[in-house]
Amino acid sequence: MAGKRETNRVSYYFLKEKKILAMTALSGILYNLGLVAVPWFEGHISQYLADILEGTRQPSSLVFLALSYFFTVLFVQAMRYVKRLYVRRFANNTILSMKETIYTRLLQENRQDLEGQGARWMTRVISDVEACAEGMRKFTTELFDTGVALLAYSAFLFYYDWRLTFLVLLFPPAAYLLADRLKKPVTSASRRAKESAERLARGTMDRLRHALTYRLYGEEETADERYHRLLTDYEKRRIRQGLWENSMEPLYRIIAMTGSLLILWLGGNNVMGQGWEDWNIAAFAAYLACFTRLAVKSSHAAHLFNALQKADVSWHRIRDFLTPLSETALPPAKPDRLTVSHVSFTYPGASHAVIQDCTFSAAPSDIIGITGGTASGKSTLGRLFLMESPHEGSITWGKKELGRDISPLSLIGYMGHSMELFNASLEENIGLGKKGNLDEALWGACLDEEAAAFPRGVKTVIGEGGIRLSGGQQARVMIARLLYHRRPLIILDDPFASVDRETEDQLFDRIHALCPDSIILLISHRLRTFPKTSQVLWIGKDGRVTTSTHEKLLAENEDYRRLWALQNPEMHESHCEERR
Numbered sequence: 346m347a348g349k350r351e352t353n354r355v356s357y358y359f360l361k362e363k364k365i366l367a368m369t370a371l372s373g374i375l376y377n378l379g380l381v382a383v384p385w386f387e388g389h390i391s392q393y394l395a396d397i398l399e400g401t402r403q404p405s406s407l408v409f410l411a412l413s414y415f416f417t418v419l420f421v422q423a424m425r426y427v428k429r430l431y432v433r434r435f436a437n438n439t440i441l442s443m444k445e446t447i448y449t450r451l452l453q454e455n456r457q458d459l460e461g462q463g464a465r466w467m468t469r470v471i472s473d474v475e476a477c478a479e480g481m482r483k484f485t486t487e488l489f490d491t492g493v494a495l496l497a498y499s500a501f502l503f504y505y506d507w508r509l510t511f512l513v514l515l516f517p518p519a520a521y522l523l524a525d526r527l528k529k530p531v532t533s534a535s536r537r538a539k540e541s542a543e544r545l546a547r548g549t550m551d552r553l554r555h556a557l558t559y560r561l562y563g564e565e566e567t568a569d570e571r572y573h574r575l576l577t578d579y580e581k582r583r584i585r586q587g588l589w590e591n592s593m594e595p596l597y598r599i600i601a602m603t604g605s606l607l608i609l610w611l612g613g614n615n616v617m618g619q620g621w622e623d624w625n626i627a628a629f630a631a632y633l634a635c636f637t638r639l640a641v642k643s644s645h646a647a648h649l650f651n652a653l654q655k656a657d658v659s660w661h662r663i664r665d666f667l668t669p670l671s672e673t674a675l676p677p678a679k680p681d682r683l684t685v686s687h688v689s690f691t692y693p694g695a696s697h698a699v700i701q702d703c704t705f706s707a708a709p710s711d712i713i714g715i716t717g718g719t720a721s722g723k724s725t726l727g728r729l730f731l732m733e734s735p736h737e738g739s740i741t742w743g744k745k746e747l748g749r750d751i752s753p754l755s756l757i758g759y760m761g762h763s764m765e766l767f768n769a770s771l772e773e774n775i776g777l778g779k780k781g782n783l784d785e786a787l788w789g790a791c792l793d794e795e796a797a798a799f800p801r802g803v804k805t806v807i808g809e810g811g812i813r814l815s816g817g818q819q820a821r822v823m824i825a826r827l828l829y830h831r832r833p834l835i836i837l838d839d840p841f842a843s844v845d846r847e848t849e850d851q852l853f854d855r856i857h858a859l860c861p862d863s864i865i866l867l868i869s870h871r872l873r874t875f876p877k878t879s880q881v882l883w884i885g886k887d888g889r890v891t892t893s894t895h896e897k898l899l900a901e902n903e904d905y906r907r908l909w910a911l912q913n914p915e916m917h918e919s920h921c922e923e924r925r
């Protein structure tokens with residue numbers, strides 16, 4: 346398809362940042378040219394010193410050479426800085442692009458699949474994205490720091506003595522061959538360490554989440570043992586990984602440097618006039634300095650190789666998530682009329698319907714309260730709009746049949762019971778990589794003041810599943826997410842369960858104020874805000890849905906009246922007074 350974004354290919358991310366990479370290449374090439382000049386200067390300084398000692402040259406002649414050397418070193422370092430700056434930018438932009446694709450995917454993912462995998466899935470994918478972009482950054486850095494530098498140094502060596510260079514250049518490839526041989530253990534040590542880190546993260550979460558249960562039921566010791574086993578395993582695997590990675594470098598260096606013995610012998614012959622070339626001290630010193638740098642650089646190839654191996658492991662794990670389910674995120678649908686007509690639903694294998702004959706209609710800006718007894722089917726009714734399971738009857742948006750003519754993805758903002766929060770900043774959890782009005786969303790969710798008081802404000806990392814937040818804060822982050830990505834149909838399943846009455850009132854008013862054209866389906870046990878709704882759906886014990894209003898239900902439905910009186914004794918009294 347023309348213009349298709351192949352976000353699951355590494356090349357896509359390199360091509361996307363062409364301009365930044367062009368700047369990297371320019372500064373990288375200038376840096377490498379400067380690098381080759383350095384040993385040349387060093388050789389000539391040695392020659393000048395020898396000449397001055399012999400009395401054939403004036404000491405003042407060294408000043409100009411030394412100054413040029415100084416400025417060349419300065420230039421090389423400046424170019425190195427510029428190159429690194431652009432490489433860092435490249436990595437940051439790549440992380441942002443990958444996260445954006447993954448967040449888009451999260452918004453498009455089937456909710457049941459997500460619940461199965463949970464926020465932990467998201468946390469892991471995000472850490473893999475960072476590892477992967479880090480690998481790409483290291484690769485780009487090393488390409489110039491190592492790849493181009495090696496070429497430039499080799500050209501310099503060949504220029505001075507091509508036969509000697511053929512011989513000495515056999516050693517660094519021998520080091521590479523060794524690196525290749527050791528590829529497998531390095532990769533598998535890295536993979537095993539990563540798997541162990543995941544098990545430990547799961548164990549830590551389990552230990553934290555269920556700490557009280559373990560203590561109360563005398564399971565603490567067993568839980569501790571289990572946790573320590575995971576910890577020890579992680580330590581062992583990390584040490585093994587570190588050993589494999591770090592023991593390689595000295596080994597490469599020794600092998601690569603063996604070539605300098607040949608230079609001392611055959612290069613010495615050149616200076617004495619008995620070798621392949623005719624050298625002075627400057628040539629000998631420059632050649633040796635250049636080879637030493639080349640040998641050191643070639644050992645860095647191992648760094649590059651290790652970084653690539655690690656990035657490859659992460660890349661293979663995130664690759665599938667880097668393809669959005671649909672080519673582009675669907676734009677939000679326009680406000681319209683919602684018509685629910687004779688909808689019934691039975692869970693597969695169940696003997697009777699949970700929802701029976703639900704019929705109602707709502708216009709933009711309507712708020713519909715949905716309530717009923719415990720386990721009466723309130724959440725089930727809310728989820729029916731997500732079109733995850735087939736139901737009887739029809740749900741239309743204007744003239745479009747939901748699920749057939751219009752996707753719930755473009756229409757619905759949904760907040761369910763599970764807190765799909767991941768280990769990233771508050772800002773990222775709400776924005777999911779999209780542009781939007783964060784301040785407004787935080788205000789709407791009554792979270793603005795608390796967010797400002799967090800240690801790093803909206804940049805505060807909230808932990809997997811939002812573990813560093815209270816239950817009420819978690820729920821309000823979910824509400825803020827919903828307000829950030831506004832949709833014309835908003836379904837809130839028990840949004841006020843963990844907030845006080847004052848906050849409940851505020852949340853209700855602010856959500857309505859920020860989404861004036863949206864239809865809001867408010868599923869709740871708590872009826873406090875129901876007098877402000879336009880209609881109320883009561884789900885009876887048999888799953889039959891009564892469509893009415895708060896006032897009418899109070900007058901006609903005994904169960905509703907009892908629930909209301911229990912929760913709002915003072916409001917109920919005054920209501921009875923008025924009726925009298």
Ligand SMILES: Nc1ncnc2c1ncn2[C@@H]1O[C@H](COP(=O)(O)OP(=O)(O)OP(=O)(O)O)[C@@H](O)[C@H]1O
Nearest residue numbers: 692693695699717718719720721722723724725726
């Ligand atoms: N995935 C499922 N498969 C089969 N039955 C289910 C499933 N989910 C819910 N149920 C059943 O459907 C009925 C209604 O559940 P639902 O969660 O919709 O009720 P609810 O009114 O939201 O509950 P609560 O009062 O606890 O909030 C319950 O009897 C429940 O056991």
